[in-house]
Amino acid sequence: MKAIIIDDEKHVREGIQLLAEWHKYGIKEVFEAKDGEEAKTIINAQKPELVFTDMNMPNVDGIALLKWLDRLGYLNEVIVISGYDDYQYMRNAIYYGSFDYILKPIEPDVLNETLERAVTHWRERDQKQQFDLENDKVAKVVKPIYWDHLFSGIIDRSSVSEETLQKIKKEINVDIRNVPCTVALLHISFMIEQVFDRDEELAFFTLLNICNEYIGEAGVCFRNVNQRDQIVILLWDNVQGKSYIQKIHEAIYSFSARYCTTVVGAERQSVASAYHSAKETLLTFNLLNVKRWKQVVTRDKTDSRPVIHLLDYSQEISWALQSGSKGKIDEILDQLFQSMESTCNLSIKQLQIWEQQFEILKSNWLKEYQIDEPSLPSKRLCYWEEDGCFSFEYFQREKREDFYHLIDLLSDAKYCKSKSSIEEIAEYLVQHYDQDIKLQDIADHFYLSREYIARKFKQSYGDTVIGYLTNIRMEKAIDLLENPPFKNSGNRFKSRLSKRKIF
Incomplete structure (x- = not known):
């Protein structure tokens, strides 16, 4: 802690320096000033927690100094020391919040008892101030989250409880039941990925601050907690509000050098209906027809034409994948x-449907081939140009790569499965060489066609199944002939064969 003694009499300042038990109460630095003017400079620089000041001083007296300290507003305790038992001084000291008032000549006991109480009081006030600051920090974090959840809850409901309506009215001084409103939506998935490096919290914090700078009392901005990538702007000043949306759109571009997909729905009597209108606009406007992304997308840009469903083409796609042909x-x-x-x-709805149905089909195909679910290439959903505009070229390229990746996976799986089956057949022949084995028996045992086995076995081992089986039997016969119990009989057998001129 720090203290300052302000008095135009040097011997008074020196007396307080000597009499006060500074170190006992944790005061490490004590400054001196001869009047209020000099004291201001020191106080501004050092921010002492304790201020001892005389009242009757030249230049800036004690009353003027108390007024200045009151306006300064930082936490301190002021102890007035004066040789004048004057009501005017006392009244001003009390009015401007001085901690105590003691008279000259100063008694050591009175000085130190006052010093102790002042230090204790300052620490209590400081602790409370810190507690209040922490509460304020928590409130600043929690309150927006609370209102995000509250407003996110009402935009999808046809009816809202009276309690909720009253809370909203108390907070924003608007009865949303009786005010026509419009909803604007910011679709920020691209911004999250490209501008904020997937930091969702930073993205929402930054973009909501930009929105709030312009909306003011014309509406309210909040994060839709039911959507990962959506900011909602609820407007009840429908005249000025729409111009604010365009300004927000431009401000986001100025900040990031990227256009954020921004749409405005039709004016409606209820919040839920207004949100539904904006949501339909967001999902159904044609990405190829919005050439000037500098403009906010309005309701008249929606497109009622159908979207494509991958599930309708699942059979043709499956045949192409099985063939392993990227051309098909x-x-x-x-x-x-x-x-x-x-x-x-x-539209954005089309993009969502494609992704959802592709995941369904991919999962089914992988299960069919008994492949563990792999991750697709990490850089996906990347069909937006650097300025945030949609690129149909990027979309086509990415979707082709998705299917090429699947073809490679399935081809590798078929190869491994085929190789495994032929290896099992070879092992089966080794184990059952002493039995009468026919190619059809093998086909039945492994649930494969004779033609497939014959072709793949020849490719893998360079011999037919029967030729491979005959070689195994010959090797086993040679091993037996090399064993002592069979050696003599084997020699006699060879002798008979030589007489028949077989060897």
């Missing part, structure tokens, strides 16, 4: 992409 996959995808560009609606 390209033919199917070219047909789908052409439809998207000419007769269908390439």
